[in-house]
């Protein structure tokens with residue numbers, strides 16, 4: 445009977461099979477009874493003188509025995525039916541879970557679809573002026589190629605933070621607040637130190653090793669900016685420093701590190717700036733570099749409680765697009781951008797453990813629910829800056845004068 449129960453448990457995964465199995469069991473029960481009849485003990489009475497009496501007695505015994513056996517089988521069958529019913533109920537629950545999973549998958553597919561729609565609209569229409577066929581062909585190929593580039597770009601950069609794998613303290617130079625970063629372009633290995641929140645001298649080291657072995661900032665190569673920076677919102681990208689300068693208005697200045705000249709500058713086209721992070725008042729505006737290029741993280745009085753984000757063109761310092769995020773300014777300490785997703789790091793006034801507690805994805809593929817709540821390892825004071833390097837997938841952090849590296853582990857955005 446046990447073997448049968450297992451068999452039934454395994455086989456019973458559909459309603460139609462359910463009835464068929466009960467029929468089958470009933471047939472088996474019948475067969476057993478027939479077999480019992482065939483090896484009937486009445487044959488023992490064949491040679492007995494009192495054959496008739498023997499028959500009667502045995503028949504009585506046999507009847508009660510069969511009665512007993514039948515009752516037992518019937519109750520076993522009842523048990524089996526109950527087990528099947530509960531199995532079927534479980535199956536229904538599993539079906540429901542599966543359906544919900546499929547729904548979730550559907551929304552994710554929808555998001556990707558929306559993203560693709562958006563990309564298509566970004567590529568603009570084909571030209572419809574009266575030019576010769578060859579030119580049109582060229583244009584079409586160009587559009588197609590552009591499209592391909594955008595798509596492959598999207599697929600290249602579709603990851604998000606999974607966790608912080610390790611932390612390394614490299615040095616302690618300068619004051620409690622500042623920024624340090626490597627040039628976030630492939631070729632350069634140079635390291636730049638922006639000590640303080642209101643200075644005009646950048647310290648350059650040829651490599652990370654040179655920096656860690658150095659006796660301090662006095663031995664660095666010094667680059668003097670034409671104006672002082674405000675806060676800790678600077679980046680170094682493709683041999684250029686981009687920094688925020690605050691006069692009457694907020695300026696983004698692009699400075700060529702190779703020949704020490706200002707290549708470009710632009711007034712950030714937003715009025716009524718407020719410091720972007722609640723816990724880092726010196727930083728009016730922050731800049732970030734990721735796989736997609738240059739970003740500005742800022743806040744205005746019009747949307748005072750939340751952080752805003754803008755995509756910038758790194759060559760012209762123009763604004764390409766702007767977003768109001770759902771990430772609060774209150775208790776924000778720093779932020780960075782990875783793969784088009786803004787990660788805001790929060791702390792408390794009495795510095796505790798910093799944590800990534802709000803994300804905003806311009807591609808709408810990562811929501812706060814998808815993003816893990818990530819705590820930073822032990823630290824000293826407050827992060828005055830966190831700069832992401834897309835080539836190394838490292839965060840360059842300045843924490844109370846310590847220069848720290850955080851190694852990140854990434855995962856695909858849609859893997860939850």
Ligand SMILES: *[C@@H]1O[C@H](CO)[C@@H](O)[C@H](O)[C@H]1NC(C)=O
Pocket residue numbers: 618619620621639640641661662
């Ligand atoms: C670094 O900046 C701090 C102010 O934040 C200043 O006191 C200190 O002298 C600076 N150090 C160097 C080496 O410039």
Ligand SMILES: *[C@@H]1O[C@H](CO)[C@@H](O)[C@H](O)[C@H]1NC(C)=O
Pocket residue numbers: 700703705
């Ligand atoms: C500095 O270099 C850039 C590009 O290499 C060039 O466009 C610019 O004119 C140079 N500026 C000066 C002052 O030499």
